[in-house]
Amino acid sequence: MTVLLASVIATLFGAGAFLVLKPDLFRVVVGMVLISNAANLALMASGLTRGRAPIHPLPDEPVADPLVQAMTLTAIVIGFGVTALLLGLSYRVYTSHATVDLDDLSLREARREQQLERERVEA
Amino acid sequence: MLSLALAAPWFVAVALVFLDGRRRSVGALAVAGVAVNVGALVAVAASVASDGPYEVVTGDWPAGVGITLRADALGTLFATLSSAVVLAALAYEVLSGVRARLFPALALFLTTGLTGIFLTGDVFNFFVFFELSMISAYVLSVYGGERRQIGGAFIFAVVNLLGSFLFLIAVGAIYHVTGSLDMAAIARRFGEVEPASAILIAVTFFVAFGVKLGLFPFHFWLPPLYTGARPAVAAMLAGALANIGSYGLIRFGAGLLPNELGFGAPVLLALGAASVLYGSIQALSRRAVAEVLAYSSIGQAGYILIALAVGGPAGYTAAVVYAVVNSVNKALLFLTIGVRGWLVGAAFVVGAFSVTGIPPSAGFFGKVALFQAAVAEQSVALGVLVFVGGALSFVYMFQIYQQDYWSGRDRAGVPRPAPRAVALAVAAVVLGLGVWPEPLLALTAAAAEVLAPGAAP
Numbered sequence: 001m002t003v004l005l006a007s008v009i010a011t012l013f014g015a016g017a018f019l020v021l022k023p024d025l026f027r028v029v030v031g032m033v034l035i036s037n038a039a040n041l042a043l044m045a046s047g048l049t050r051g052r053a054p055i056h057p058l059p060d061e062p063v064a065d066p067l068v069q070a071m072t073l074t075a076i077v078i079g080f081g082v083t084a085l086l087l088g089l090s091y092r093v094y095t096s097h098a099t100v101d102l103d104d105l106s107l108r109e110a111r112r113e114q115q116l117e118r119e120r121v122e123a
Numbered sequence: 124m125l126s127l128a129l130a131a132p133w134f135v136a137v138a139l140v141f142l143d144g145r146r147r148s149v150g151a152l153a154v155a156g157v158a159v160n161v162g163a164l165v166a167v168a169a170s171v172a173s174d175g176p177y178e179v180v181t182g183d184w185p186a187g188v189g190i191t192l193r194a195d196a197l198g199t200l201f202a203t204l205s206s207a208v209v210l211a212a213l214a215y216e217v218l219s220g221v222r223a224r225l226f227p228a229l230a231l232f233l234t235t236g237l238t239g240i241f242l243t244g245d246v247f248n249f250f251v252f253f254e255l256s257m258i259s260a261y262v263l264s265v266y267g268g269e270r271r272q273i274g275g276a277f278i279f280a281v282v283n284l285l286g287s288f289l290f291l292i293a294v295g296a297i298y299h300v301t302g303s304l305d306m307a308a309i310a311r312r313f314g315e316v317e318p319a320s321a322i323l324i325a326v327t328f329f330v331a332f333g334v335k336l337g338l339f340p341f342h343f344w345l346p347p348l349y350t351g352a353r354p355a356v357a358a359m360l361a362g363a364l365a366n367i368g369s370y371g372l373i374r375f376g377a378g379l380l381p382n383e384l385g386f387g388a389p390v391l392l393a394l395g396a397a398s399v400l401y402g403s404i405q406a407l408s409r410r411a412v413a414e415v416l417a418y419s420s421i422g423q424a425g426y427i428l429i430a431l432a433v434g435g436p437a438g439y440t441a442a443v444v445y446a447v448v449n450s451v452n453k454a455l456l457f458l459t460i461g462v463r464g465w466l467v468g469a470a471f472v473v474g475a476f477s478v479t480g481i482p483p484s485a486g487f488f489g490k491v492a493l494f495q496a497a498v499a500e501q502s503v504a505l506g507v508l509v510f511v512g513g514a515l516s517f518v519y520m521f522q523i524y525q526q527d528y529w530s531g532r533d534r535a536g537v538p539r540p541a542p543r544a545v546a547l548a549v550a551a552v553v554l555g556l557g558v559w560p561e562p563l564l565a566l567t568a569a570a571a572e573v574l575a576p577g578a579a580p
Contacts, residue, residue: 043295081258082280
């Protein structure tokens, strides 16, 4: 179980890291989602125990650790909010620069800076 | 008092979400909210100073089940400092006219998050407050709505989210190896953890906080962000948010994982030295004030890391003093960007003296603490590095002064007396701490004592 989880987490994190390094903003956002899920799984895996749900634990039976699940739930909610924020930011980039390609974006910004510099020199 | 410090900004923030922050009265309400928070934190700090650290378990749960809030000298010092910086920046922006509806609410969420981070005794709770303040910061970083800000803000958000997720993974790992999320319990049990996993966990924490602080290899998000942000937001980011990084390194490094910190000291020294030199040299080559200050932040963060790597009482005290002084300096310098006049020039000079470490300014005592750490370590190279870094910062700070204030060239913007008063008040604080440093030194010594081996964090 540990090996399986570890390889799933590693694959998710690796795929996420690969996507984050892409120049396309939406791929970056999807990459962040994958990485956040890798972190959530790692959190789950850190306290994985077999047993009954700890709603009404009986003295002679093992109980599953509820803490990691509570933590993961919190982390999922936070990840959700953060994803929404990142999508919002990408949309802002798209509306103001008309592109979601990071290379394109930096090129445009460099051009704009140059133009501003030229205007300053002329003034 | 502890609960008041957390609850006051939170409730005001939630109320402000529904109000238009551009109105003067709403801005005043926000300032009042942060002021209550600062007042409560000062009261907490006073009681910690006289009666020692204390804990509150939320929701009346028995200790060990509920989430603990713990106030000790280190946490309250950082919490009070960060909230005071946010207060100054918020007052500055409210006085010069808020431009976005949600700005005051976000500043209050940031205050809540920062207060929670520094006063929590639970590692996962640390993550939750950490995200609360980071998300407010992501939104704040686009405040002002200029086009070039958005690219920088996106990179800031992505890089810092990566840091947050690494932190989350490290929290999971630390729970796995120690079976607890309580900082005190972790510090007690961490000595028995298998060295290989202990080092891995320590490195993950280091990377997570290094990203927040903008240390040398993790700093690439920092200059575009600070250059694009409005002065008040830049002051909040550099003066309050960066404290998360320095506090995290101090608390998790020196407080929870001291053995691993000692083990990694040579690497930390090298990275710190690289940060100092890289930041200073980059700052020298820049002309825009915000850019110079951004690179200067990277350099100054290096000193904190060096002090931590030296370790021991002298090193920890130096790290705390330097983190505090640096945060006030950066808040002051970023606030002076947006205003002008000869008084602002004087305030800038105070900040520049403080960054360089010339008396009578607070920065002098930061540099003194660093030299003391170098002497305690008996390292000539360290002393030389601190001196060279100081000399470089003298050059880049006065380059800006010469270019912006001495040349007599009129700077953009209209003279606004009200926000100028805020910048001058911060300058007076920097100067006051330099003239009468005893309270600062006593507080930081008490904070460093928390980290002394054997003491519960």
